[in-house]
Amino acid sequence: MRKQFAVIGLGRFGGSICQSLRKQGMEVLAIDTNEDKVNKFANVVTHAVVADSTDENTLKSLGIRNFDHVIVAIGDNIQSSILTTLLLVEEGVKHITVKAQNDYHEKVLNKIGAHRVVHPERDMGVRIAHNIVSKNVLDYLELSDEYSIVELMAGTSVSGKSLIELNVRAKYGCNIMAVKRGDEINVSPSANESLQIGDVLIVIGADKDLTRLEHALF
Ligand code: ATP
Ligand code: ATP
Ligand code: CA
Known part of the structure; x- marks a missing residue:
């Protein structure tokens, strides 16, 4: 079975992850609060939905726990990134990769249980x-x-x-x-x-x- 990925946040980083995963033949669910971003990726990924990842019920209804790997690529909103990561950990997602904005953000993400923290700009x-x-x-x-x-x-x-x-x-x-x-x-x-x-x-x-x-x- 092909691996199932979910990418939360369709900025430049998240968008690029989506494109590269699709090129490698993976199933990708793309999630963003911004409808324009979601429409832009509708043809790139397997599924694209407008949703707020800081809402626990939304994540549950998307069946987020069933994905092999979830990537949190929320850019500037550190609070949303942290809350989303925490909910994913609580849901028991097996692999959670999160983009950190700064060292403090990275430290918090590691503490709350992100499996991998990336710092692409640095x-x-x-x-x-x-x-x-x-x-x-x-x-x-x-x-x-x-x-x-x-x-x-x-x-x-x-x-x-x-x-x-x-x-x-x-x-x-x-x-x-x-x-x-x-x-x-x-x-x-x-x-x-x-x-x-x-x-x-x-x-x-x-x-x-x-x-x-x-x-x-x-
Ligand atoms: P990058 O830093 O990755 O190059 P960027 O600076 O454009 O891109 P942002 O715009 O800060 O990144 O955030 C990435 C995306 O995350 C945005 O499209 C934004 O709508 C989305 N986003 C922010 N909060 C949430 C949330 N709670 N749920 C889903 N998507 C969110
Ligand atoms: P060593 O105990 O360092 O392996 P050697 O005489 O058994 O020494 P040789 O394969 O003959 O090893 O290589 C001699 C020297 O060439 C090494 O000491 C090393 O400095 C250099 N060398 C050989 N292969 C490499 C490599 N892959 N990377 C870096 N240096 C190498
Ligand atoms: Ca940015």
């Missing part, structure tokens, strides 16, 4: 900042406060060199998990093979080590 800011500082840093994924995964594009300073020559693990304490070349992805890169310009290295390590590596070689 996280995208971090990713873009790394990309701006070095154009060879393509992407950046935070694993914890200390550890991350980065995608680094091989330029002239590493091309023609092997992993042994670069000695990344010993010198920078980072591991190259995979190397992408065109459409091919090699998940156990050989230590002897030479890198080429345009290869994308997927590297895992401590932030301070990754920063040293980025600055030295990319």
Whole structure:
């Protein structure tokens, strides 16, 4: 059976989640208090309804507990976001992902039982900042406060060199998990093979080590 998702709040973030879930073939119920937003998404999602998610009876009548995953993408109204999340937790929804507006909001969401709290503006800011500082840093994924995964594009300073020559693990304490070349992805890169310009290295390590590596070689 296809997974059933509900997305509450059809701003830019919620709207984009709806579109991407549909593209992946998922069933999506879209909910918003704003009728214009709901009409706009009527053709995108499986079902779109005008409803206020802070109303417990409304959520019950939509059968919200039966959805595999509910995403709360209410933007600026933090109070509504918190109340909605609380009701979803009380209904026993198995997976609840909520977009947080700030650190305080995030803390409350975690306390009341949201399973995952996302912070797209802040996280995208971090990713873009790394990309701006070095154009060879393509992407950046935070694993914890200390550890991350980065995608680094091989330029002239590493091309023609092997992993042994670069000695990344010993010198920078980072591991190259995979190397992408065109459409091919090699998940156990050989230590002897030479890198080429345009290869994308997927590297895992401590932030301070990754920063040293980025600055030295990319
Ligand atoms: P984003 O920040 O995601 O880019 P945005 O800033 O446009 O988008 P908002 O407009 O603040 O986000 O909120 C997203 C949507 O949430 C709005 O369309 C709003 O109508 C809807 N919304 C707010 N409160 C509720 C509620 N209680 N029930 C359902 N939808 C709600
Ligand atoms: P180690 O104990 O560090 O694995 P090794 O001599 O057994 O050393 P080799 O596979 O021969 O390992 O690689 C020599 C060096 O090349 C490593 O110490 C490391 O610095 C670098 N290296 C090889 N593969 C990687 C990788 N995937 N990521 C980062 N560095 C690597
Ligand atoms: Ca917003």
